[in-house]
Amino acid sequence: MTAPRMLRGLMAAALVLPLALAGCGGDDSGSKDGKTELTFFWWGGEARAKLTQQALDLYTSKHPDIKFKTTWQANQGYFDKLATLTAGSDAPDIFQIDDNYLAEYATRNVTEDLTPYKDSAKLDITKFPESLWKYGVVDGKLAGMAMGENTQGLVFNKTKLEAAKQELPKTGMSWEELIAWAQKAGPATKIPGTMDPSADYKAMWVWLRQNGKDLYNGNQLAFTKEDVQKWFELWKGARDAKATPTADVIHEGNETDITKQTVVTGKALTSWVWANQMPDIQKNTKDELGVVAYPGDPSAQWARASMYLSIYRGSKHKDAAIDVLNFLANDPEAVKILGTDRGLPSNLDLRAQVAATVTDPAMKASIALEDELVKKFGPSPAVPPKGHSTVKTELRKAAEAAQFGTATPAQAAEQFFNAAKAAVSG
């Protein structure tokens, strides 16, 4: 066989094979047996999978022409997979996303703008708190429907503290008071007092807002190098006073996996989390946990959309997908099934009903915190801009450099500030 012939053969094969593969694999989203199949992708644990499947089954029982092909996995690796699916123009019709990534996807036009559906009431968000649904707006487009509400929560080990006759942390205590408390509670319980949250953007964010600053203002950083330095120094003081675990333990806690939080592993008395994660954390320890707001003035916290459901702009079944979103947020039965697993239900009427029937103590505690804070919540900031995921990573790197002592707080602050500035402007 000559070279040109071989090439022609190869090219033909290269052309045919993808078609053949497509024939056996893809394209089953269409209308075999006249039904529409929607793909649905989320992260979470088994409990969430069970609840979500129940709610979707309920939808199918009411709309027999709609079927679901669901995929779920742990948070780690979720966004790699979502990005890869998107790159292949094969993103799911409906997918779960959070404020760390919403702007990344929305500014690149991956998500469908839900504004027209909202205006035509196909997607009813009139029962949502205004600040909550607006937290899904990116560049004037509604990029995701808030699928729940949460806020920052400081989880602490109630059992160990009570056994050692120590005070419990309270909402409204100052940062200095918390550190002083940790310095005292640590030796009494023989467990380091508080996890060091200096690598945690959401803790720094609350602290910045209490100091009249913010994390972002549009596509700009809303803080200075000096602010970050003060933040790092605050926690260097806490570490020096032995109010926190050692740097290597802090490093372990900095990893995102909820099951590795210091309060779960018994390596500190507290962890800095989102309030709706309480039940998940509680499942991993026998000790009873409690939750309060982050230190300082709680009005710096806000009602945050714990996560969103977004619709892929390239979806062939947008209207069907919108109806499903509407159902999951506003159908009394569906909302009851989903409970507070993704955060407090967005629909305020239904939220009250769900809250009244919750039995899980950890879930009750997180609802109680939000009920307490709801009157104090400050205005919501805008959704973090494109580049936020890099800012998060850079904060962790810089904070860890300060924690391990490879950089002074000033050096670490400078390193983070420059990297963060480049990330959001780039």
Next chain:
Amino acid sequence: MSNVSVTTRPTQPRPQSGPAAHQRRARPARHRDDGRAGYVFLSPWLLGLALVTAIPMLVSLYLSFTDYDILSPWSDIQWVGLDNYRTMFTDDPAFWHAVRVTLVFALIGTPLKLGAALGVALLLNRSFRGAGLFRGLFYLPSLLGGSVAVAMIWRSIFDRTGAFNVFLGWFGIEGKAWVNDPSTALGTLILLAVWQFGAPMVIFLAGLKQVPVELYEAAEVDGAGTVRKFLSVTLPMLSPVIFFNLVLETIHGFQGFTSAFVLSGGTGGPVDSTLMYTLQLYLKGFANFEMGYASAMAWVFLLTIGLVTVVLFRTGRFWVHYSDGDD
């Protein structure tokens, strides 16, 4: 590619009369079918090469000159020329940091691994009861290779409360959190790589068996001791095998990813101490949405490994001894 030429050989020589051009047209149908059959049998491999390796590589070469961010549609891709490469070399401290980490990993890990492999191979190259069992046991870690499970076990062994510190505790030594400390995290990664010395060890063993016994006997007659025999007989005779292992393991060392990913939870931490080149490449592409830049990194990586291999081959001329043995 050598596979192709070997398989096509039967169809090539057609020593018949007439000019070549005429021949091709008038080729008997049977011959053509033979060639075609060859390609049909080869087609899975050819398709694999084209679809899984060649085409994606070319696409990534193209992407390395663009600002591709993985999420935007292809129509939004902007050509940025050499910008990615320029940024990498002049304006990205993280890139150079990753290069340093990778060099330390490869330049320290590879010689240690080869040394361990050769040492154990020499020990196992004697006949004693259970030699086969030991060979199997020492090879086992290599089989587990780049597996996630091994990295996770490693992580728990070298944790603050891990088995290694318990062991140290027996001698009254207080260990530290080896994997979670920036000064030792890379060291535990290197140790993990060295521990998996089984593959080069097996190759060394095979090489040792090939050294003719007469050479040792002759050396003994000349009064050579154990060390002299090792330096003057074993090493020169083994040098082609050493060279082979060196090239393979160097490339392998540069490509380390899985263990660094698992031990650092995919971050390269603590404080970037395990930020291997391939891990930084992954983070750029998937966490920072800079796939064009990541593609450029991949090409710089490929060219660097190619260059290192060429250099190794060049220096090999001076120390690799190929005997013209007909034995």
